[in-house]
Amino acid sequence: MRAALFTLGLAALAWGAYLAWDFAHASFRDAWQGAAFFIGGPLVHDAVVAPVVGGAAYLLTRLLPPTWHAPVKAAATCTAVLAILAVPLIWHPFGVPTNPGLHDRDYWAGLGIAVAVVWVAAAVVGLVNGWRRSEQPPNQSKQRAPTEMGS
Amino acid sequence: MTRFASPAHDERVTSRVGRWLGIAFAVCFLTGLLSHGIQHPPSWFTWPSSPVWLYRVTQGLHVISGIAAIPLLLAKLWSVYPKLFERPLVRSALHALERGSILVLSGAAFFELITGLFNVAQNYLWGFYFPTAHYAVAWIAIGSVLVHVAVKLPVIRRALAPPGVDADRRRFLRTTWLATGVAVVATAGVTVPLLRRVSVLAWRSTVDLPVNRTAAAAAIEVPADWHLEVVDGEDVHRFTLDQLNALPQATEELPIACVEGWSASAVWGGVRVAELLRQCGIAPGVDVRVSSLEKSGLYSTSTLPGTHTGDRRTLLALRVADQPLTPDHGYPCRVIAPTRPGVLQTKWVTRLEVL
16 A cells, blocks of 8 residues: 555656656746745745744734633634635736636625624634633633643 | 644644645546646547536536645644754655655645636736646645655554544644635635625626636637638538528527636527538537637637537537627637536637548
8 A cells, every 4th residue: 555655656756747847948937937936835834934823823822811712713714814815816916817707806805704704703702612611610611721823 | 942832733633634635635636637638638538528517516626625725734734843843854865855755745735726826816926837837746746645645654544543532633623624614615606606605705706607818818800701611621611600590599508617617607509519510411429620710829729529519518609698699708609518628618719620
């Protein structure tokens, strides 16, 4: 099983490398642009995105009461994902073709509505959590020690 | 010294997120391969003409699994982030190879998701031809996924054994599934009719039948003496628009399903391609090259395979929604065949040639 997966993987990698070489060989501009997108992803993620996410999660854990950790972190995560999906629709430095029926919604409004729904849901969950906690006898409401990304 | 105390970094979390990320990538790869095969068919490849919604579903799955992979990839990378700081950086040649393969995996995964996401928005941050690059890197991505799974298989098996309950681990996983669900619901309305109004970040509108290339963009000028040529070797048959309208007319409800994942169903009216071929003494079921008034460009011609010319639902459409085609929808006539990518539903048709 392992050997089969490994061999299949290597074969796909070799074929991909051949296709990529063919692609890069045809044009210097395409080669460096392609390479920039290939290397840029992991670089930006590891150096910028992950530390920011970790830092934000750490701060939220420190600043928020325990009942609010999970809903606020979940809402923040959903907001970030929605924002990522909205970027290409909202920010287009080189323009987009005018095609009737395509990318013609009000994406700022859409993003606003989706984010609002997420945070209203988080608020409801947080309030219910708090209410449940206050209903429980004190010895059962003990929380775990906070962690930097416990959601 | 960096400390990562969260249970999010536990191998049981990594494996569970990884399993779904692997499934998303596999679906993306296979549906992408199908779409590539339909557009560049090798001699052994055939694509059916039934059910009519097949390409709509496979290409819809392609973009939806790609969208789902975005939060899954970020969660997976967060889960393994502490490994980036492991020291020594390299323990052995094999270890170096493993770390290198993960860089390739991560680079390919980001490349596919970023270029795919911007491409569906027709937002071209790059100068290169997207399909070639996206297709080449897809092989690198799936290859490095397979190698990675092979290398990690013992860890995966151990980690996927029924876990002891841990509230924090479970919370991280639930947040991941929730964010993935939110991403899918926010976009899947591009192809899922029920979600059309709910998906606020869908790249197609709520009402119109979208147009991916306007007559103006394709520089189309329909000559006053326009006619359709049907060519079979030395035989050339010509039809004016009035003559096409005088032939037996048919109506079919067929979706336009774009490579960019959106789809829209419409009621098309016109002449069945099979009927048109018969009128010219040609037996349906032959491959036909369709040429457009568009002079240049990758999609100025397409090959309609025999499977589709033989299918009675394939139309040379003259109308949509009971109205004559507008220039943007392909006036004077266009091909509309079941379960084909939109780019192959050639518009502004001027010639059909039996191959």
